[in-house]
Amino acid sequence: MANSKAPWAEPYKIKVVEPLKVTDREYRLNAIKEAGYNTFLLKSEDVYIDLLTDSGTNAMSDYQWAGMMLGDESYAGSRNFYYLESNVRKYYGYKHLVPTHQGRGAEHLLSRALIKDGDYVPGNMYFTTTRLHQELAGGTFVDVIIDEAHDPQNLHPFKGNVDLAKFEGLINRVGGGKIPYITIGAPVNMAGGQPVSMDNIRRVKELANKHDIMIVFDATRGMENAYFIQQREEGYANKSVAEILLEFASHTDAATMSGKKDLLVNIGGFVAVNDWDTFEELRNMVVIYEGLHTYGGLAGRDMEAMARGMEEAVQDAHISTRVKQVEYFGQLLLDAGVPIVEPIGGHAVFVDARKFYDHIPQDQFPAQALAADFYIESGVRCMERGIVSAGRNKETGEHYFPKLELVRITFPRRVYMQSHLDVAAYHVIELFKKRHEAKGLEMVYEPTYLRFFQARFERIGK
Numbered sequence: 001m002a003n004s005k006a007p008w009a010e011p012y013k014i015k016v017v018e019p020l021k022v023t024d025r026e027y028r029l030n031a032i033k034e035a036g037y038n039t040f041l042l043k044s045e046d047v048y049i050d051l052l053t054d055s056g057t058n059a060m061s062d063y064q065w066a067g068m069m070l071g072d073e074s075y076a077g078s079r080n081f082y083y084l085e086s087n088v089r090k091y092y093g094y095k096h097l098v099p100t101h102q103g104r105g106a107e108h109l110l111s112r113a114l115i116k117d118g119d120y121v122p123g124n125m126y127f128t129t130t131r132l133h134q135e136l137a138g139g140t141f142v143d144v145i146i147d148e149a150h151d152p153q154n155l156h157p158f159k160g161n162v163d164l165a166k167f168e169g170l171i172n173r174v175g176g177g178k179i180p181y182i183t184i185g186a187p188v189n190m191a192g193g194q195p196v197s198m199d200n201i202r203r204v205k206e207l208a209n210k211h212d213i214m215i216v217f218d219a220t221r222g223m224e225n226a227y228f229i230q231q232r233e234e235g236y237a238n239k240s241v242a243e244i245l246l247e248f249a250s251h252t253d254a255a256t257m258s259g260k261k262d263l264l265v266n267i268g269g270f271v272a273v274n275d276w277d278t279f280e281e282l283r284n285m286v287v288i289y290e291g292l293h294t295y296g297g298l299a300g301r302d303m304e305a306m307a308r309g310m311e312e313a314v315q316d317a318h319i320s321t322r323v324k325q326v327e328y329f330g331q332l333l334l335d336a337g338v339p340i341v342e343p344i345g346g347h348a349v350f351v352d353a354r355k356f357y358d359h360i361p362q363d364q365f366p367a368q369a370l371a372a373d374f375y376i377e378s379g380v381r382c383m384e385r386g387i388v389s390a391g392r393n394k395e396t397g398e399h400y401f402p403k404l405e406l407v408r409i410t411f412p413r414r415v416y417m418q419s420h421l422d423v424a425a426y427h428v429i430e431l432f433k434k435r436h437e438a439k440g441l442e443m444v445y446e447p448t449y450l451r452f453f454q455a456r457f458e459r460i461g462k
């Protein structure tokens, strides 16, 4: 299948349509200026093809919509909760489930339950909300991803892997007692959607077990990771994505989940654990921050849609199309010489803005500028993943200067067809041809937390 030259098509057809608005350049110049050159501040109705994120932007199936009518909106003990719980056990294998309104709700609860002031929390590269919740709970995040992950052109097949020497080095430096858990994101969003191998998670488990350190799986895109293992790792070609996912999760102790990604819904998440005491703590806390432990901030119908989405998302036909759409788009850019992160990741194509706009210094936000320019050029929306997303060091107050200065072009699941991808790629390539005309940005408003969402900019030299 993977190397076949035969054409492929999306394994679904359209039943309901949502019209798109086409605007002209003049209109978009004005819109992005008003939005402070931040694509998060654009009105979605001013966007033609929305490739900002794959979070909560999924198209639900008729099966899921039908499930919405079966919402049991009882305050306690909703039947949809028990269905979701049984599916989490079936597909991920964890014993206990606490639903949350989305992924960061799960991260908040788990960080508070497990981290004590002065603890260290290693992870295979940071994720914005994950790291923030760890810091707010008194922990210090330590990146233990392999060095290859920081090199956009390195073709390592599992660039999300943990560097065991870095992990062990941290254990030796601070002691296992100061490390409540290690977070394994798979694939690694911030590294360009790069996967973690089964071999690597097994080794992480061995080391972590020796020092009594829990492994928390950020399972948000775990199905894509399972697909990459099937495609790339020896011994897995004949296993289904569902089997691989279950095996991967079995090497971990807990998971945080944003259902808005893999699980084909618009809202929802959960935290799942094997350990009873941790579960008790989470179940106590969810009542304070999210809602009762059988709904966690969700309507019964949302839990039903998420449980059904899980069944559909884990199908090989779905996940392979999902990843192939991303590969198709990435290949169009590669063929035109546009610098992108390779190998192409599972949910997005990451353009290397440092190379694309090599004349704009990093503190003039080249990736932010590129995302804005792409919108002006085409009406397509994407986002920055570089110095703005990285934020500031809480001690020195300086910007973090990440090695990767990227623009993320992300694909919602089951929403767009190949023809939309052709249009979007065409415009990236047009922009690349006139890249030397581009100018950087200056930040004129900076929020305290997760600044990339709401920061505002002005164009330099205009």
Ligand SMILES: *Cc1c(COP(=O)(O)O)cnc(C)c1O
Pocket (backbone or CB within 6 Å): 055, 102, 103, 104, 105, 127, 129, 130, 185, 189, 218, 220, 221, 257, 258, 259, 260, 261, 269
């Ligand atoms: C989106 C995401 C989260 C946070 O989930 P939300 O539902 O947006 O709160 C955590 N980790 C990863 C890897 C993500 O992609």
